[in-house]
Amino acid sequence: MFKKWSLVLSLVLAVSLLVSACSGNNNGNNAPAANTGTNQEAGTEQTEAPAEAVEGGIGLIKASDPSKNQQIALDRTDTLIVGMTEPQGLFNPIFGQTVYDRYVYEIVFDSLVEYGLDASIENSLADSVTVSEDGLTYTYKIKEGVTYSDGTPVKASDYLFVMKLLHDPAYDGPSDIHSAHIVGGQEYYDGKSDTISGINIISDTEFSVTVSEYNALTPMSLGGVYLLPEHYYGAGYKHGDLQSIKALLDKPLGSGQYILTDYKPGQEVVFVANENYFKGAPKVPNLIYKVTSSVTDIAMLQSGETDMNDFTISADNVETLVELGYLDVNVHLNNGYGYVAFNMENPKFSDKKVRQALTYGLNRADVVEGIYGPYAEVINIPQSKESWSATTEGINTYDFDTEKAKALLDEAGWVVGSDGIREKDGVKLEINFSATADNPVIDALIPIMTLNYEELGVKLIAETLEFNAIMEKKDRGDYEMFFAAWGLTPDPDNTIFITGGAQNDFGYSNPRVDELMAAGKKEIDIEKRKPIYHEMYQLINDDAPFIFLYQRTNGTASNARVDNLIYSPYKYFSASLYQTTLQQ
Amino acid sequence: MKQYIIRRLLQMIPTLIGISIIIFTLSAIIPGDFITAQDNPNMTAERAAQLRAIYGLDKPNYERYFTWAGNMIQGNFGDSLMHKKPVTDVIGTYVWNSFLIAIFSLIISWTLAIFVGIFSAKFQYSLFDKLVTLLVFLLMSLPSFFIGLLLIKVLALDLGWFPVGGMSSAGFKGTTFQYYMDVLEHSILPITVLTMLSIGSLSRYFRTSMLEVIRQDYIRTARAKGLSERVVIFKHAFRNAMLPAITLLGFELPGLFGGAMILEQIFAWPGIGKVYLGSINMRDYPFMLGFTIFLAALTLIGNFIADLLYGLADPRIRLK
Numbered sequence: 001m002f003k004k005w006s007l008v009l010s011l012v013l014a015v016s017l018l019v020s021a022c023s024g025n026n027n028g029n030n031a032p033a034a035n036t037g038t039n040q041e042a043g044t045e046q047t048e049a050p051a052e053a054v055e056g057g058i059g060l061i062k063a064s065d066p067s068k069n070q071q072i073a074l075d076r077t078d079t080l081i082v083g084m085t086e087p088q089g090l091f092n093p094i095f096g097q098t099v100y101d102r103y104v105y106e107i108v109f110d111s112l113v114e115y116g117l118d119a120s121i122e123n124s125l126a127d128s129v130t131v132s133e134d135g136l137t138y139t140y141k142i143k144e145g146v147t148y149s150d151g152t153p154v155k156a157s158d159y160l161f162v163m164k165l166l167h168d169p170a171y172d173g174p175s176d177i178h179s180a181h182i183v184g185g186q187e188y189y190d191g192k193s194d195t196i197s198g199i200n201i202i203s204d205t206e207f208s209v210t211v212s213e214y215n216a217l218t219p220m221s222l223g224g225v226y227l228l229p230e231h232y233y234g235a236g237y238k239h240g241d242l243q244s245i246k247a248l249l250d251k252p253l254g255s256g257q258y259i260l261t262d263y264k265p266g267q268e269v270v271f272v273a274n275e276n277y278f279k280g281a282p283k284v285p286n287l288i289y290k291v292t293s294s295v296t297d298i299a300m301l302q303s304g305e306t307d308m309n310d311f312t313i314s315a316d317n318v319e320t321l322v323e324l325g326y327l328d329v330n331v332h333l334n335n336g337y338g339y340v341a342f343n344m345e346n347p348k349f350s351d352k353k354v355r356q357a358l359t360y361g362l363n364r365a366d367v368v369e370g371i372y373g374p375y376a377e378v379i380n381i382p383q384s385k386e387s388w389s390a391t392t393e394g395i396n397t398y399d400f401d402t403e404k405a406k407a408l409l410d411e412a413g414w415v416v417g418s419d420g421i422r423e424k425d426g427v428k429l430e431i432n433f434s435a436t437a438d439n440p441v442i443d444a445l446i447p448i449m450t451l452n453y454e455e456l457g458v459k460l461i462a463e464t465l466e467f468n469a470i471m472e473k474k475d476r477g478d479y480e481m482f483f484a485a486w487g488l489t490p491d492p493d494n495t496i497f498i499t500g501g502a503q504n505d506f507g508y509s510n511p512r513v514d515e516l517m518a519a520g521k522k523e524i525d526i527e528k529r530k531p532i533y534h535e536m537y538q539l540i541n542d543d544a545p546f547i548f549l550y551q552r553t554n555g556t557a558s559n560a561r562v563d564n565l566i567y568s569p570y571k572y573f574s575a576s577l578y579q580t581t582l583q584q
Numbered sequence: 585m586k587q588y589i590i591r592r593l594l595q596m597i598p599t600l601i602g603i604s605i606i607i608f609t610l611s612a613i614i615p616g617d618f619i620t621a622q623d624n625p626n627m628t629a630e631r632a633a634q635l636r637a638i639y640g641l642d643k644p645n646y647e648r649y650f651t652w653a654g655n656m657i658q659g660n661f662g663d664s665l666m667h668k669k670p671v672t673d674v675i676g677t678y679v680w681n682s683f684l685i686a687i688f689s690l691i692i693s694w695t696l697a698i699f700v701g702i703f704s705a706k707f708q709y710s711l712f713d714k715l716v717t718l719l720v721f722l723l724m725s726l727p728s729f730f731i732g733l734l735l736i737k738v739l740a741l742d743l744g745w746f747p748v749g750g751m752s753s754a755g756f757k758g759t760t761f762q763y764y765m766d767v768l769e770h771s772i773l774p775i776t777v778l779t780m781l782s783i784g785s786l787s788r789y790f791r792t793s794m795l796e797v798i799r800q801d802y803i804r805t806a807r808a809k810g811l812s813e814r815v816v817i818f819k820h821a822f823r824n825a826m827l828p829a830i831t832l833l834g835f836e837l838p839g840l841f842g843g844a845m846i847l848e849q850i851f852a853w854p855g856i857g858k859v860y861l862g863s864i865n866m867r868d869y870p871f872m873l874g875f876t877i878f879l880a881a882l883t884l885i886g887n888f889i890a891d892l893l894y895g896l897a898d899p900r901i902r903l904k
Contacts, residue, residue, distance in 0.1 A: 079755060081754050081755070086854070088666060088667060089667060090668060095668060097622075169634075169638075170638065172635055172638045172639070172668075174622075174624070176627070178628075178630070178631065246668050247669075249669070264751075264752070264854070265677045265678065265854060266677075266678060266751075266854025266858070266859075267750060267751050267752060267854050268750075268752075268754055268755070270755050286755065288754045288755045290750065290754045291750065291852050291854065292749065292750075292852050293749060293849050293850060295729075295749070295850045295852075296736070296748050296750070296850075296852045299736055299737075299740065299748040299749070300748050300749065302741060303741060303744075303748055305748060305754065306754075468614070468615050468616035468620065468621060468865075469614075469615045469616070471615070471616055471620055471621075471623060472615035472616050472620065475620065495628075502629045502632075503627075
């Protein structure tokens with residue numbers, strides 16, 4: 001369910017670009033940076049598998065000399081301070097939009113089920129989940145004796161309450177519950193019913209949910225919902241009016257690991273441990289989320305003012321942090337990818353051979369090296385290599401090969417004209433490239449691309465535009481080529497590559513891919529889903545609807561005194577904070 | 585006088601209406617809206633349409649303008665789409681943090697710039713004048729993020745005199761007075777940078793103004809009648825040299841509340857500038873428009889106050 005982040009992240013990146021000229025940051029994507037939410041199994045654990053990274057690679061580099069640690073950090077024996085970009089103050093799981101808001105609500109609230117490190121589904125508040133024979137009815141039993149932090153018990157009716165909020169016509173948060181097809185949901189939305197008929201409260205701790213159709217995302221759309229106490233949030237709620245809920249955004253109350261005690265917008269969020277947390281009281285009594293900027297994040301880790309912070313990956317930053325000696329530095333793959341899109345409605349790009357030629361003809365390894373150094377990898381399919389759905393079998397790696405590219409263009413009927421530019425039926429192969437302004441990726445990509453394509457007899461004309469302007473051109477189909485990046489959800493299902501899909505503004509269509517995408521979504525068994533997606537990625541790889549560029553990395557540094565920070569691409573550190581410990 | 589004030593206030597109304605039309609039109613022309621700016625790979629077309637209907641983005645532009653303007657007249661700025669609370673609340677939350685560094689920086693930079701300006705003018709082409717000119721131009725030409733980073737590196741990290749960033753120590757516990765001292769300590773670096781940036785142009789301005797005045801006949805007369813140099817400069821010359829500065833001061837008013845985008849970003853200062861920039865990137869129309877109107881109104885008021893003060897200070901243009 002909550003798989004939509006990206007909101008303020010793109011903004012934050014934009015802001016950080018303002019100052020990046022000097023600080024040497026280069027975080028290239030204006031497009032969605034993080035996605036969370038949902039999926040089945042996959043992925044490698046990152047903190048737990050201390051793959052000693054060689055200089056300048058991906059992996060964890062342990063602190064080399066913790067004795068150099070700052071006194072100010074060592075003195076803070078009962079408090080953990082996590083630096084981060086500022087949360088928006090939307091501390092409610094149904095409204096939280098950025099990943100930073102999620103870090104807050106994830107430790108204040110609990111969901112029925114959650115993703116484990118490998119994206120398998122694990123019970124959280126739920127004691128048991130039973131699915132009916134036909135796959136349409138889910139029965140949840142809530143763990144006995146769980147209470148909210150004010151002492152009132154967690155009840156089955158709270159689930160119905162949250163579902164009402166999500167189905168409310170005034171609801172403008174990032175979730176889209178309608179895709180879960182809960183029976184009676186539409187009636188509640190339309191105001192024809194004052195309850196949701198598909199949700200049946202059996203007892204105080206047991207209820208069932210019925211859907212009219214199911215797919216692979218159903219277990220998480222239904223069980224991934226965080227429970228809100230109705231007695232606290234429901235007081236002023238009426239159908240069609242969520243103002244009373246919004247008024248409590250910065251005063252959350254849930255059953256989670258920590259209790260929010262103070263929020264200073266733009267500065268910090270302060271928590272104390274919930275001693276009665278049902279998974280066990282957090283080991284660190286006090287927790288503070290401190291707002292840092294792309295300039296102060298590293299400086300504050302260095303001065304000991306914060307214990308943990310994500311940082312922008314660059315050779316300089318990694319080196320600085322590693323050299324301090326008292327920080328554990330983790331370079332881990334970002335769940336997303338950068339790509340160059342073709343407008344396949346345009347006759348220039350409707351031929352697969354042309355797209356393949358432009359992929360072969362671009363020295364992608366050079367481009368990626370130029371942008372991220374060793375901290376990114378060239379990809380060939382639109383999926384993280386850590387996902388269970390990814391495959392390398394039968395995948396063409398499109399290694400840089402100018403001759404092959406030329407041959408493909410010849411085959412496609414584009415022949416070199418008198419001025420050295422290829423042409424076909426009187427049309428010259430000139431490509432208008434819409435480039436995002438102030439983007440380090442573009443700065444590295446354009447020169448190499450221009451040069452590489454010149455050799456092929458293709459002329460590249462770059463125009464620089466603001467990110468939103470390019471996205472609008474994309475929506476209108478008014479472009480030839482542009483660079484952007486997608487964030488990935490844990491589940492491989494998407495609407496980018498299906499014919500007429502909501503996100504398919506590229507004119508890509510392959511009937512077999514459509515079939516496979518539909519089949520994959522309908523299948524619940526992960527082992528059966530794998531071959532479906534493998535075949536789909538092989539087809540997409542061959543069709544080359546995009547020039548797949550890179551999967552970049554994220555960096556997280558933490559003070560050596562902090563142990564048991566547990567996270568993966570599918571589970572944030574915040575979900576396991578109650579297990580985190582401080583060395584005394 | 586009263587009549588003049590009323591007339592000026594009334595004149596502001598059509599000006600504000602004009603401004604509101606211009607900024608609304610601009611916001612309608614720029615590509616994208618709050619929904620596309622989220623760039624959510626899973627958003628269905630139906631959900632996007634639902635959201636647009638909730639926000640009223642599905643209505644024609646002229647209708648949106650009248651709804652918005654109508655609400656503004658009643659003092660209702662609407663709810664920020666990003667923050668999910670009233671625009672006025674969001675402004676109220678962040679604007680004072682920006683005001684704090686802006687007002688201190690204003691006082692310090694004006695005081696310093698006035699002295700530097702006077703002495704540079706008095707001792708024109710002296711070594712002092714040349715050194716100050718060099719320094720001032722150096723500061724003016726350095727971008728704020730560079731000075732900011734330099735100060736963080738030297739004063740905060742290497743020497744450890746000041747905190748790196750933020751507005752208060754994490755999880756601060758103590759008396760109110762201690763809290764203010766803590767905030768003050770955090771604000772020194774941002775105030776310093778802001779002052780460094782504005783002092784350059786201000787001191788040049790005062791120097792020029794002063795140079796003009798001390799060449800006037802009445803200054804020669806004052807000297808001729810045997811007044812001490814101190815009285816000549818600070819009483820006769822200074823007051824006249826400061827007259828144009830009143831206009832300048834009027835223009836500073838919106839700056840006090842407008843925030844400093846880059847500076848706030850560098851020092852992780854919880855100011856309004858960052859929030860404003862964010863609202864533009866995210867196409868958070870209610871906040872973006874509301875805050876722009878707020879700044880426009882302040883500019884008009886600043887101008888108006890400057891005109892009034894001008895009349896008070898200079899009998900030659902006193903209004904009837």
